[in-house]
Amino acid sequence: MLTLVNFLRAPLRAVVLLSLMLVPVVEALAHGERAQEPYLRTRTAQFYDVQFDRAKVAVNEEFIITGRFRLMQDWPDAVSLPETVYMSAYAPGPVVTRVESYLNGIPARQSFADLQLGRDYEFKLVMKGRVPGSHHIHPMLSVKGSGPLVGPGVWIEVTGSKQDYRQEVKTMTGEVVDDLDSYGVSRALGWYAVWIVLAALWLAFWLVRPLLIPRWIALNKGREDLLVSGRDLAVGIGLGIVVIGITFGGYAYAKKEYPYVVPLQAGTNKIDPLPALPTHIAIKVMNATYDVPGRAMRIQAKITNNGTEPLQILEFTTANLRFINKQAPGAAAAILKGAPTETVARGGLTLSDTKPIAPGETREIMLEASDVLWELERLVSFLTDVDSKFGGLLFFTTPNGQRQISEIGGPILPTFVQL
């Protein structure tokens, strides 16, 4: 039996659902970089030396992002190898535009093939302010089959008016396009209008007449002769001829208007990695734990200095988090001008033994990287990965400030409660 409540249930649901559309929403400022699985961020591309040459630009003003990344030797099985990659910037839409991009000094408008694990690559991205506002911008390496690997980002403030944005392009036929934003738009809209008008005429030709019920009844009464007349056929054939004429006439005209055209350009380029950096370090991870309540990663490692100079641990970095040993020489200069600082741990890196490792010496050291950033950057969920492992880069420095980089990684055990 229908009650009033039952009767009103559906409309009430509709009202509730529709009212949800009136709930004020906050603009999304980030773009999901923290949502990526930790193994993607800790064991694939480690970005370092990333710099933004300015944090505030006007519309049309350019800024440059530079930096390097190391492709980790211990590349996860679940991630496609970097056989085809694309270097770009990660932004919330085209609030900034791309002017030029390079990987190891080679133009990066197209993709690159066969990058090597364990090697370093250097990028440069020239960007330009377009939409006013404060935007979070990252460098980004896309790997075919795996998706984007995002580097550290900074907030770039773009000032001015979007209407002032201009991107000039000169074609190889000598035409100068003042504003790429509007190139070819009015021409395209004009042609859409031609097709829409033709379709509208054809539909109107039929819609002005009695349409459904009378035609259906007449058809069932066998009066098909009344439904499509000779005049209808003549009009239809005439319109068909006009359409075919416009199609091929327009095509011929477009060919004449643009005699030099090329197919879309897409492809890959081969690229060599940067020259291998000299390193005389051997690292053996004895054990690694992640203290869940303490938000701390602790790594017990045997480090051997095979070089001729003492080495001091300068920094541990993984997934764009940076833990700097503040007692090491050059620690103050480790954060370059314009480097992203959101992911630099305040507490730094704590070592069980801060003395430099002498040449030929092997020492077992406990490294502790403790910070709330593990939680904020949602890296704790590596505990749910199918292969519970960690990875990162360990930076060393000699007394005269020469830097050496080594990969560090291995299995990691979570500590859920203090036993």
Next chain:
Amino acid sequence: MNTKTLPHAPVSTADVVAGSYSPVVQAAGLSPGAARASRLFDLLVVIAVVLLFTGAIHLHVMLLAGDWDMFTDWKDRQFWPLVMPVVMIMFPAALQAVFWNYFRLPIGATVGAVCLMLAVSITRPVQFMLWTDYPLNMVLPAQMIAGALVMDMMLMIFRNALFTAIFGGFAFAFLFYPSNYIIMAPYYVPAAHQGMMASMADMIGYVYPRSATPEYIRIIERGTLRTFGDSASWVSALFSGFICIFMHYGWWKLGMVMSNATFLPNNKKVMAMMGIRADQKSNG
């Protein structure tokens, strides 16, 4: 009924709009009042059809063709003329079947084409320009109106599903490339950038970054269609036409099946499925 009988009463504007004295209405045997009511019904159906198929065709094309229709720098010479007509012909073929079989209206394909055009005319400016600041020339859609009009003409000429599929379906696909090239030609003009050649479409795709659309997913040309020099698009158009013959016929049949009204027997099992107890009386 004598359809040649002229009315003696004064003809009102409403009657003219309703076509009360048209031969079709006369043949149907509708009174002027019924003719006016049928005209209101026409209006309601037109509104429903436009709303329903604008959404349905847009969803369908976006799901199956996606980036090929979404982005200017995806409209390549080989797969774009092949994939798009094959995807686009489905709903127009089904609509042709419905409009023709029940009403002898040769407008089904055009209705489908216009509905898609209406949908993209709303979504591209709103979604890309207003919400995400992309320029319109980056997301120019393809149109299928030229092919749809010719397909409707073919139906009117042949009055037969098979021949409409063979000639109309083929024409629908074959006209797609030239009728859209008119719009897209400026975007294939070459430009030099960082010492490399790029079409203007490539430049637009490069300048306005799409974070989740790396360049390598546009590397799609495969095979040896390039044996035909710069005529790869025409080879694709011909092949697309061949496929569309079968697509049209299949979707025509599907349109017929889907427009068939069937009724379930009102037995106890069905009533239980509908939540009606066996001891309840039907309101109907």
